[in-house]
Amino acid sequence: MVNTSHLTKVFTDGKKKITAVNSVDFHAEPGQIHALLGVNGAGKTTLLRMLSTVIRPTSGTATLNNFDIHKNAAQVRESIGFLSTSTALYGRLTGREMLDYFGGLYGFSGSELKERVQAAIAQTQAEEFCDQLCDRLSTGQKQRISIARSIIHNPPILFLDEPTAGLDILAAQTVLTFIETARDQGKTIIFSTHIMNEVERLAERITVIHQGEVKGTGTLTDLKSTTGTTTAEQMFLSLISPQEAHA
């Protein structure tokens, strides 16, 4: 599970201070898809980066799988799989070599590593192209290898940062199906998006973030009810800019 408590990140640009994430609290359970909904620049990626221990929070804390992001960074990283469209592959490695590499970085070796790699390839149906150089793969095939890379260590928590941005409909479908399968396997899934269809299809719980602050959190039904709206889009607009939603 994932718990955050007053998680805050302030960036300094010369004398200017920019609060990217301001005292964010939310909670995500195993077997649950939790959507972080927000426009570009809302603070979703910064939040996920803090949770994955890539950057340090200015204040506040979070626990993932009962590991504290400050005290147990290594265990936190072992507990998460991270996927986004901006995370690329190594073009001069084959898909299998890429998985071998990351499997090794997660501490697997020998027959265990081979089994893990084979399982990830099978799970993402990448058998046909996993021995080709990543540079020669199509966008959809690359995304499958990326998914296989993110689950090579069978993490209990998955962070998906706008995982379908820039993908065609078929490649996006692969990702969405993967998210549903992972949820069914009991993983805690936090995915950031600004695509309402994905939210309506997948999210059990939603946290709306705008300008670094949580504007609302709950199920889609709860949030619609609270805002007095009927669609996810209206609910979102209502929370981030009440005037636009009612215009």
Place this chain on the structure above:
Amino acid sequence: MTTGTGTKQVFLKELREMARDRRVLQASLIMPIFVIALFVFVMGVVQRAVTEKPEVRIAIVGVTFIDLKEQFPDLNTSNIDLVPTFAEGTALVEEKAAQLVIETTLRTDDDGITITVHRVGYIDSDPLASLALAELKSQVNARNLENIKTVLQENNLPAGLTEAEQVQPENLGKDEGLAGSSIVSLLPYLIVLWAFYGGMSVVADLVAGEKERGTMETLMVSPVRRAAVALGKILALMVVCFIGSLTTLAGVFIAGSIKSPLTENLFPTGLSLGLDAILFSIITLVTLVAFFASMMVSICAYARNIREAQTYLGLLSFIIIMPAIFSQIIGFTGLERATWVLWTPVLNTALAIKDLILGSATISQLGPVWTVNLVLASYFLWSSIKQFRKEEIVLRV
């Protein structure tokens, strides 16, 4: 995960990727061998031209070919132009149609002896003119000596008096194998240079490229230690730098092994190198590439993309080249053994490699070289790890 395990994973992955990168093969293998081989042949051409007395044209003022043959019986008259005045000869020299203009006059000194004076016009910056002038002086000196011998003999004095004092030079250098080659002083400069340029061609892609492509974040999310990532990349780059410098030697050996009239005089004592010279050169090179690789990784970890990294590396290359070039001319200054030279990075390494090839390196010379390189390598390793531990490694793109 231990740092060692992560380092091995990163190191092997980087080597595998680089082995498949054409730029690495071109910059670290093919180019050094090709450039050095070409360079050796060019040096061979130059040396052959110098040793075989290149043809020079001489303008001589106001004499006939018959007079000329009497004065300079060894002269090849086909390379001589007869001109009526010194000014006309000067014009030929200025046009590079001749290297020397010679006007011969006679005068009588205070003792009543007739002295033949050769007024010689030449352009100092023309190397052929300097060679021709030196040859002319040598011929005149030889004739003066012959005249003195004749006078001594006419007065019943021994002709050997003209050589009563002699210089007997003995080369104490260990001119065996590669040490006997005239290109030995240039070799360390090239080895040092390719150790840097071999790595420079790939390091931007190795570190800043990961940021640009978005693979750095994936790597940082994994449990591998940041120190292991930095160390793995530095070790992989060291291999490329090392190969780059060794291929310089390979180029020399390939060019020298080809039986060509152009290169035969460049390696009069063969191409061999002593085992201790090889061993100590390898140790010296390893310390140098450790310094280069860690410095380049540190700089590229700071850069936000490949282009920015290449800009920094371009500027850095000038700092590396300067002491390397100085190593070529320092022998004329007498500063080779100065303390500050021993502790100056790059310069000290180039000189140490030269002395190792010549068989004159000492541990008191190599000690400071290894110390300087290892201290700098350690500093830049620390700096690289620091860069990788900063948030900017992901954010500064």
